Amino acid sequence: MSEKIVVGVSTAPVAERVVAWAAQHAKALGQSVELVTVVGGAVGAVGEDGVAQTAQGAAQKVLDVHAATMREAGVDAATRVERGNPVEILVEASESAALLVIGSDSKGPGSGSVRGAHGIRISAAAHSPVVVVPDFDVSGRSGVVVGTDGSEVSAGALRFAAAEAARTGEVLTAVSVWTPMPIPGPLSGYPEPYLDDMQGVTAEILRNVLADVRSQHPDLEIVERVECGYPSTIITELAQEARLAVVGSHGRGAFARLLLGSISHEVLARLGTVTAIVR
Numbered sequence: 001m002s003e004k005i006v007v008g009v010s011t012a013p014v015a016e017r018v019v020a021w022a023a024q025h026a027k028a029l030g031q032s033v034e035l036v037t038v039v040g041g042a043v044g045a046v047g048e049d050g051v052a053q054t055a056q057g058a059a060q061k062v063l064d065v066h067a068a069t070m071r072e073a074g075v076d077a078a079t080r081v082e083r084g085n086p087v088e089i090l091v092e093a094s095e096s097a098a099l100l101v102i103g104s105d106s107k108g109p110g111s112g113s114v115r116g117a118h119g120i121r122i123s124a125a126a127h128s129p130v131v132v133v134p135d136f137d138v139s140g141r142s143g144v145v146v147g148t149d150g151s152e153v154s155a156g157a158l159r160f161a162a163a164e165a166a167r168t169g170e171v172l173t174a175v176s177v178w179t180p181m182p183i184p185g186p187l188s189g190y191p192e193p194y195l196d197d198m199q200g201v202t203a204e205i206l207r208n209v210l211a212d213v214r215s216q217h218p219d220l221e222i223v224e225r226v227e228c229g230y231p232s233t234i235i236t237e238l239a240q241e242a243r244l245a246v247v248g249s250h251g252r253g254a255f256a257r258l259l260l261g262s263i264s265h266e267v268l269a270r271l272g273t274v275t276a277i278v279r
Contacts, residue, residue, distance in 0.1 A: 003031045006097040008090045008122075009063060010037070014103035014135035019066045021133050021274060022101040023075055028167070032076040035063045036093055038086035056081045087121045094126040106134040106271040120268050123249065123277040129160060134271040138243055141273065145173045145238045146246040147231060147263065150205040153248035157278040158213060161246040164276075166217040170243065174213075175225040176206040177234045195228070202226050232266035239272030246276045 007022040009015050019035070026033045037059040039052060063079035070077035082089045094100040104119050123130045146161035148154040158174065165172035178198045180190050203226045210222060227234045239245035247264045264277055 018103040157248035177231040
Protein backbone atom coordinates (compact mmCIF):
# COMPACT_ATOMS: atom_id res chain seq x y z
CA MET A 1 0.00 0.00 0.00
CA SER A 2 1.27 3.45 -0.89
CA GLU A 3 2.21 5.81 1.92
CA LYS A 4 1.86 8.87 -0.29
CA ILE A 5 -0.90 11.47 -0.22
CA VAL A 6 -1.47 13.25 -3.53
CA VAL A 7 -2.82 16.78 -3.18
CA GLY A 8 -4.45 18.63 -6.05
CA VAL A 9 -3.55 22.31 -5.62
CA SER A 10 -5.65 24.71 -7.70
CA THR A 11 -5.71 28.50 -7.99
CA ALA A 12 -8.94 28.69 -5.97
CA PRO A 13 -8.90 30.21 -2.45
CA VAL A 14 -9.75 26.80 -0.96
CA ALA A 15 -6.24 25.58 -1.89
CA GLU A 16 -4.88 26.88 1.42
CA ARG A 17 -7.36 24.73 3.35
CA VAL A 18 -6.61 21.72 1.13
CA VAL A 19 -2.88 21.93 1.74
CA ALA A 20 -3.34 22.49 5.48
CA TRP A 21 -5.66 19.47 5.82
CA ALA A 22 -3.30 17.23 3.86
CA ALA A 23 -0.25 18.37 5.85
CA GLN A 24 -1.93 17.65 9.17
CA HIS A 25 -3.16 14.24 8.01
CA ALA A 26 0.21 13.27 6.52
CA LYS A 27 2.10 14.24 9.66
CA ALA A 28 -0.27 12.27 11.89
CA LEU A 29 0.12 9.13 9.76
CA GLY A 30 3.79 9.53 8.85
CA GLN A 31 3.01 9.77 5.14
CA SER A 32 4.70 11.77 2.41
CA VAL A 33 2.90 14.31 0.23
CA GLU A 34 3.03 15.07 -3.47
CA LEU A 35 1.61 18.48 -4.38
CA VAL A 36 0.26 18.56 -7.93
CA THR A 37 -0.94 21.56 -9.93
CA VAL A 38 -2.35 21.22 -13.45
CA VAL A 39 -2.37 24.12 -15.90
CA GLY A 40 -4.55 24.14 -19.02
CA GLY A 41 -3.82 21.90 -21.97
CA ALA A 42 -3.09 22.99 -25.55
CA VAL A 43 -5.92 24.33 -27.71
CA GLY A 44 -3.79 25.65 -30.57
CA ALA A 45 -4.03 29.36 -29.76
CA VAL A 46 -1.27 31.67 -30.99
CA GLY A 47 1.28 32.27 -28.24
CA GLU A 48 -0.19 29.68 -25.89
CA ASP A 49 3.18 28.02 -25.24
CA GLY A 50 4.51 31.21 -23.72
CA VAL A 51 1.39 31.64 -21.61
CA ALA A 52 1.62 28.03 -20.45
CA GLN A 53 5.27 28.42 -19.48
CA THR A 54 4.42 31.51 -17.45
CA ALA A 55 1.56 29.68 -15.76
CA GLN A 56 3.74 26.67 -14.99
CA GLY A 57 6.45 28.86 -13.52
CA ALA A 58 3.97 30.72 -11.32
CA ALA A 59 2.38 27.46 -10.20
CA GLN A 60 5.76 26.00 -9.30
CA LYS A 61 6.53 28.99 -7.08
CA VAL A 62 3.26 28.50 -5.21
CA LEU A 63 3.94 24.79 -4.74
CA ASP A 64 7.47 25.50 -3.54
CA VAL A 65 6.09 27.71 -0.77
CA HIS A 66 3.58 25.06 0.32
CA ALA A 67 6.24 22.33 0.21
CA ALA A 68 8.67 24.39 2.29
CA THR A 69 5.99 24.94 4.94
CA MET A 70 5.27 21.22 5.05
CA ARG A 71 8.93 20.30 5.36
CA GLU A 72 9.34 22.72 8.25
CA ALA A 73 6.49 20.85 9.95
CA GLY A 74 8.28 17.53 9.41
CA VAL A 75 6.35 16.30 6.37
CA ASP A 76 8.23 14.97 3.34
CA ALA A 77 6.81 16.97 0.42
CA ALA A 78 7.45 16.80 -3.33
CA THR A 79 5.96 18.97 -6.08
CA ARG A 80 4.84 18.49 -9.66
CA VAL A 81 3.34 20.88 -12.23
CA GLU A 82 1.56 19.25 -15.17
CA ARG A 83 -0.09 20.57 -18.30
CA GLY A 84 -3.33 19.02 -19.47
CA ASN A 85 -6.72 17.93 -18.16
CA PRO A 86 -6.80 18.18 -14.34
CA VAL A 87 -9.35 15.40 -13.95
CA GLU A 88 -7.34 12.93 -16.03
CA ILE A 89 -4.01 13.84 -14.43
CA LEU A 90 -5.25 13.66 -10.83
CA VAL A 91 -7.09 10.39 -11.48
CA GLU A 92 -3.89 8.94 -12.93
CA ALA A 93 -1.92 10.23 -9.93
CA SER A 94 -4.34 8.46 -7.59
CA GLU A 95 -3.18 5.07 -8.90
CA SER A 96 -0.05 5.30 -6.76
CA ALA A 97 -1.62 7.14 -3.81
CA ALA A 98 -2.98 6.10 -0.45
CA LEU A 99 -5.24 9.14 -0.58
CA LEU A 100 -6.10 11.95 -3.00
CA VAL A 101 -7.01 15.32 -1.48
CA ILE A 102 -8.77 18.00 -3.52
CA GLY A 103 -10.79 21.13 -2.82
CA SER A 104 -14.26 22.46 -3.48
CA ASP A 105 -15.28 26.10 -3.38
CA SER A 106 -18.49 25.13 -1.57
CA LYS A 107 -19.29 27.45 1.34
CA GLY A 108 -21.83 25.04 2.79
CA PRO A 109 -24.92 22.95 1.92
CA GLY A 110 -26.97 25.93 0.74
CA SER A 111 -24.27 27.70 -1.25
CA GLY A 112 -23.70 25.46 -4.25
CA SER A 113 -20.34 25.18 -5.99
CA VAL A 114 -19.18 26.44 -9.36
CA ARG A 115 -16.25 24.01 -9.33
CA GLY A 116 -18.16 20.99 -8.10
CA ALA A 117 -18.12 19.12 -11.42
CA HIS A 118 -14.36 18.55 -11.32
CA GLY A 119 -14.51 17.16 -7.80
CA ILE A 120 -17.38 14.83 -8.62
CA ARG A 121 -15.66 13.53 -11.77
CA ILE A 122 -12.37 13.00 -9.95
CA SER A 123 -14.07 11.24 -7.04
CA ALA A 124 -15.98 8.97 -9.42
CA ALA A 125 -12.91 7.83 -11.35
CA ALA A 126 -10.12 7.90 -8.75
CA HIS A 127 -8.34 4.68 -7.80
CA SER A 128 -7.80 5.71 -4.17
CA PRO A 129 -10.07 7.22 -1.54
CA VAL A 130 -10.68 10.92 -2.21
CA VAL A 131 -11.00 13.63 0.43
CA VAL A 132 -12.83 16.79 -0.65
CA VAL A 133 -12.13 19.88 1.44
CA PRO A 134 -14.78 22.64 1.35
CA ASP A 135 -14.04 26.34 1.56
CA PHE A 136 -15.20 26.90 5.14
CA ASP A 137 -13.66 26.39 8.57
CA VAL A 138 -14.27 23.08 10.36
CA SER A 139 -11.48 23.46 12.92
CA GLY A 140 -13.83 23.62 15.91
CA ARG A 141 -15.68 20.44 15.04
CA SER A 142 -15.30 16.90 16.31
CA GLY A 143 -16.52 13.49 15.27
CA VAL A 144 -16.70 11.29 12.17
CA VAL A 145 -19.98 10.54 10.40
CA VAL A 146 -20.31 7.58 8.04
CA GLY A 147 -23.24 6.42 5.96
CA THR A 148 -23.71 2.66 5.69
CA ASP A 149 -26.34 0.43 4.09
CA GLY A 150 -24.78 -2.99 4.64
CA SER A 151 -23.28 -3.18 1.14
CA GLU A 152 -19.68 -4.10 0.34
CA VAL A 153 -18.97 -0.53 -0.77
CA SER A 154 -20.32 1.00 2.42
CA ALA A 155 -18.29 -1.53 4.42
CA GLY A 156 -15.14 0.03 2.97
CA ALA A 157 -16.38 3.47 3.97
CA LEU A 158 -17.13 2.20 7.46
CA ARG A 159 -13.63 0.74 7.88
CA PHE A 160 -12.08 4.02 6.71
CA ALA A 161 -14.25 6.08 9.07
CA ALA A 162 -13.65 3.80 12.05
CA ALA A 163 -9.88 3.88 11.57
CA GLU A 164 -9.93 7.68 11.39
CA ALA A 165 -12.14 8.05 14.47
CA ALA A 166 -10.05 5.55 16.43
CA ARG A 167 -6.84 7.34 15.45
CA THR A 168 -8.10 10.71 16.66
CA GLY A 169 -10.11 9.46 19.65
CA GLU A 170 -13.33 10.92 18.29
CA VAL A 171 -16.87 9.59 18.31
CA LEU A 172 -17.96 7.62 15.24
CA THR A 173 -21.56 8.19 14.20
CA ALA A 174 -22.75 5.39 11.92
CA VAL A 175 -26.00 6.20 10.17
CA SER A 176 -28.31 3.97 8.15
CA VAL A 177 -31.25 5.60 6.40
CA TRP A 178 -34.37 3.89 5.12
CA THR A 179 -36.90 5.39 2.74
CA PRO A 180 -40.53 4.21 2.52
CA MET A 181 -41.48 2.63 -0.79
CA PRO A 182 -42.98 5.30 -3.07
CA ILE A 183 -46.59 4.63 -4.03
CA PRO A 184 -48.20 6.42 -6.99
CA GLY A 185 -51.40 8.31 -6.31
CA PRO A 186 -52.91 9.62 -3.08
CA LEU A 187 -51.87 7.90 0.12
CA SER A 188 -53.22 8.71 3.57
CA GLY A 189 -50.27 7.08 5.29
CA TYR A 190 -48.17 3.96 5.59
CA PRO A 191 -49.24 1.08 7.86
CA GLU A 192 -47.53 1.28 11.24
CA PRO A 193 -46.33 -2.37 11.09
CA TYR A 194 -44.56 -1.60 7.79
CA LEU A 195 -42.83 1.47 9.21
CA ASP A 196 -41.84 -0.36 12.40
CA ASP A 197 -40.45 -3.30 10.45
CA MET A 198 -38.44 -1.05 8.12
CA GLN A 199 -36.95 0.68 11.14
CA GLY A 200 -36.20 -2.64 12.83
CA VAL A 201 -34.67 -4.31 9.78
CA THR A 202 -32.44 -1.30 9.13
CA ALA A 203 -31.36 -1.22 12.77
CA GLU A 204 -30.45 -4.91 12.64
CA ILE A 205 -28.37 -4.42 9.49
CA LEU A 206 -26.53 -1.57 11.19
CA ARG A 207 -25.83 -3.63 14.32
CA ASN A 208 -24.48 -6.47 12.19
CA VAL A 209 -22.10 -4.32 10.14
CA LEU A 210 -20.84 -2.62 13.30
CA ALA A 211 -19.96 -5.93 14.99
CA ASP A 212 -16.62 -6.20 13.17
CA VAL A 213 -15.84 -2.55 13.84
CA ARG A 214 -16.42 -3.00 17.56
CA SER A 215 -14.14 -6.04 17.65
CA GLN A 216 -11.37 -4.24 15.75
CA HIS A 217 -11.71 -1.01 17.74
CA PRO A 218 -12.96 -2.02 21.20
CA ASP A 219 -12.28 1.42 22.70
CA LEU A 220 -14.03 3.35 19.94
CA GLU A 221 -17.20 5.17 20.96
CA ILE A 222 -19.88 4.48 18.35
CA VAL A 223 -23.24 6.18 18.05
CA GLU A 224 -25.82 4.28 15.99
CA ARG A 225 -28.37 6.33 14.05
CA VAL A 226 -31.27 4.77 12.15
CA GLU A 227 -33.27 7.42 10.32
CA CYS A 228 -36.25 7.58 7.99
CA GLY A 229 -35.71 9.95 5.11
CA TYR A 230 -33.40 10.44 2.16
CA PRO A 231 -29.79 9.28 2.75
CA SER A 232 -27.89 12.26 1.32
CA THR A 233 -30.10 14.72 3.21
CA ILE A 234 -29.59 12.97 6.55
CA ILE A 235 -25.83 12.52 6.03
CA THR A 236 -25.40 16.17 5.06
CA GLU A 237 -27.34 17.32 8.13
CA LEU A 238 -25.18 15.22 10.45
CA ALA A 239 -22.02 16.26 8.62
CA GLN A 240 -22.60 19.91 9.48
CA GLU A 241 -21.54 19.22 13.06
CA ALA A 242 -18.75 16.74 12.27
CA ARG A 243 -15.08 17.10 11.43
CA LEU A 244 -15.28 14.43 8.72
CA ALA A 245 -17.99 12.65 6.76
CA VAL A 246 -17.39 9.39 4.88
CA VAL A 247 -19.50 7.80 2.15
CA GLY A 248 -18.95 4.94 -0.27
CA SER A 249 -18.88 5.14 -4.05
CA HIS A 250 -20.68 2.49 -6.10
CA GLY A 251 -18.75 3.18 -9.30
CA ARG A 252 -17.77 -0.01 -11.14
CA GLY A 253 -16.12 -0.72 -14.49
CA ALA A 254 -15.04 1.62 -17.26
CA PHE A 255 -18.50 3.16 -17.67
CA ALA A 256 -19.78 3.01 -14.13
CA ARG A 257 -16.65 4.66 -12.74
CA LEU A 258 -17.70 7.79 -14.64
CA LEU A 259 -20.86 7.89 -12.57
CA LEU A 260 -20.62 8.47 -8.85
CA GLY A 261 -23.36 6.79 -6.84
CA SER A 262 -26.29 9.19 -6.50
CA ILE A 263 -25.92 9.47 -2.72
CA SER A 264 -22.20 10.26 -2.90
CA HIS A 265 -22.86 12.69 -5.74
CA GLU A 266 -25.49 14.54 -3.74
CA VAL A 267 -23.35 14.66 -0.59
CA LEU A 268 -20.49 16.20 -2.60
CA ALA A 269 -22.85 18.71 -4.18
CA ARG A 270 -23.92 19.94 -0.71
CA LEU A 271 -20.82 19.53 1.40
CA GLY A 272 -21.43 19.78 5.13
CA THR A 273 -17.81 19.20 6.13
CA VAL A 274 -14.58 17.65 4.87
CA THR A 275 -15.81 14.54 3.07
CA ALA A 276 -14.11 11.28 2.09
CA ILE A 277 -15.34 9.17 -0.82
CA VAL A 278 -14.23 5.56 -0.41
CA ARG A 279 -14.49 2.87 -3.06
